[in-house]
Amino acid sequence: MPAQERAIRTRQNIMLAAATVFNERGYKAATIADILTTAGVTKGALYFHFPSKDDLAQEVLATQNRNLTIPERPSKTQELIDVVMLHTHRLQTDPMVRAAVRLTMDQLSTEFDRTGPFRQWADLTRQRLEQARDQGELLPHVNPTETADVLVGAYAGIQSMSHALTDYTDLTTRANALLRHLLPTITLPSILTSLDLNENRGAHVYTEIHTTT
Amino acid sequence: MPAQERAIRTRQNIMLAAATVFNERGYKAATIADILTTAGVTKGALYFHFPSKDDLAQEVLATQNRNLTIPERPSKTQELIDVVMLHTHRLQTDPMVRAAVRLTMDQLSTEFDRTGPFRQWADLTRQRLEQARDQGELLPHVNPTETADVLVGAYAGIQSMSHALTDYTDLTTRANALLRHLLPTITLPSILTSLDLNENRGAHVYTEIHTTT
Numbered sequence: 001m002p003a004q005e006r007a008i009r010t011r012q013n014i015m016l017a018a019a020t021v022f023n024e025r026g027y028k029a030a031t032i033a034d035i036l037t038t039a040g041v042t043k044g045a046l047y048f049h050f051p052s053k054d055d056l057a058q059e060v061l062a063t064q065n066r067n068l069t070i071p072e073r074p075s076k077t078q079e080l081i082d083v084v085m086l087h088t089h090r091l092q093t094d095p096m097v098r099a100a101v102r103l104t105m106d107q108l109s110t111e112f113d114r115t116g117p118f119r120q121w122a123d124l125t126r127q128r129l130e131q132a133r134d135q136g137e138l139l140p141h142v143n144p145t146e147t148a149d150v151l152v153g154a155y156a157g158i159q160s161m162s163h164a165l166t167d168y169t170d171l172t173t174r175a176n177a178l179l180r181h182l183l184p185t186i187t188l189p190s191i192l193t194s195l196d197l198n199e200n201r202g203a204h205v206y207t208e209i210h211t212t213t
Numbered sequence: 214m215p216a217q218e219r220a221i222r223t224r225q226n227i228m229l230a231a232a233t234v235f236n237e238r239g240y241k242a243a244t245i246a247d248i249l250t251t252a253g254v255t256k257g258a259l260y261f262h263f264p265s266k267d268d269l270a271q272e273v274l275a276t277q278n279r280n281l282t283i284p285e286r287p288s289k290t291q292e293l294i295d296v297v298m299l300h301t302h303r304l305q306t307d308p309m310v311r312a313a314v315r316l317t318m319d320q321l322s323t324e325f326d327r328t329g330p331f332r333q334w335a336d337l338t339r340q341r342l343e344q345a346r347d348q349g350e351l352l353p354h355v356n357p358t359e360t361a362d363v364l365v366g367a368y369a370g371i372q373s374m375s376h377a378l379t380d381y382t383d384l385t386t387r388a389n390a391l392l393r394h395l396l397p398t399i400t401l402p403s404i405l406t407s408l409d410l411n412e413n414r415g416a417h418v419y420t421e422i423h424t425t426t
Binding site: 158 | 238239241242317318327328331332359360362363365366367368369370371372373374375377378387390391393394395397398399
């Protein structure tokens with residue numbers, strides 16, 4: 001295996017180990033020693049890639065905002081739905097995304113900055129809402145910044161409740177219910193009728209992305 | 214001070230100390246020794262009131278669902294708003310309620326049951342929605358169980374985002390925005406126009422309760 005490829009694998013190994021340890025113990029209780037044991041790498045290898053525990057946590061946090069490029073749709077509201085449902089699918093299936101979201105939602109972790117994901121999600125959502133508004137998809141009173149904050153905050157709670165009650169088994173149903181409750185106050189009725197709010201939309205978009213790339 | 218009164222004070226002391234420690238360290242990292250030091254009581258006194266750390270955590274959790282009796286209103290939708298805005302006010306001002314909510318939202322605490330508050334909030338909300346429906350305040354398609362779950366989940370996330378970004382400074386604004394985004398898909402337009410969604414509603418209800426009792 002070429003050296004560069006080996007380095008990439010080691011890095012991925014460490015990240016997955018960090019995600020597992022953060023998931024199990026939380027940021028505060030997790031130690032570099034735990035992560036080393038789980039990853040099965042040397043201290044030198046770990047510090048080469050990540051100078052500190054905080055760097056590791058920030059890397060894990062960042063994964064939830066990656067690979068969010070979804071195929072372009074004629075309706076920007078549909079793109080918004082696709083992002084939500086794809087994220088729902090990833091939360092149910094990808095341990096890295098789970099760990100990232102748990103770190104973000106850990107109100108007890110005051111030692112590291114968990115504002116990043118909230119801000120990034122709100123920003124991406126606001127941009128899509130602005131595009132939707134410019135295309136004439138939104139009700140006239142909608143303020144994209146405010147609505148983005150409501151959407152991101154509400155989703156964060158829906159997933160937390162689903163995690164607590166059913167370990168994400170019912171997340172698709174809850175995400176769908178949230179969208180059905182919010183979209184009618186955001187989108188024009190004529191747009192609403194053409195939206196695909198199907199519960200398997202997330203899995204569908206996931207397959208679409210991984211088939212086309 | 215009579216013995217009974219002293220016992221009540223000791224208990225309150227321990228609860229407040231436990232809330233402080235859980236708030237700072239999380240459930241897992243908190244120790245009985247920390248709580249003893251913070252409360253300044255003997256081990257015997259603590260174990261007399263709370264047999265275990267889990268008992269303490271459950272007691273702290275339960276505080277968020279107490280004192281939620283708000284004055285009766287002609288509109289049950291208004292009562293729902295009042296509960297949300299009163300809780301918002303308490304989150305901003307009461308350290309016990311803050312600690313309870315943080316424990317509930319701690320996705321890393323897999324050792325103790327944090328489903329209780331979600332279920333209780335959802336239950337109380339569903340009951341009020343059913344009353345609202347029976348009084349003819351709701352749109353015909355509304356399913357009180359589903360809508361209660363959306364409201365409770367969404368609020369949980371809104372408060373978490375506000376906590377992360379502004380330490381609850383903007384919670385009133387965010388709670389208000391959430392209600393304005395959700396109520397039009399739940400309530401009849403004729404009811405909407407008579408609702409008080411003012412941002413100081415929470416403080417107002419709080420004063421109302423503490424003046425009348």
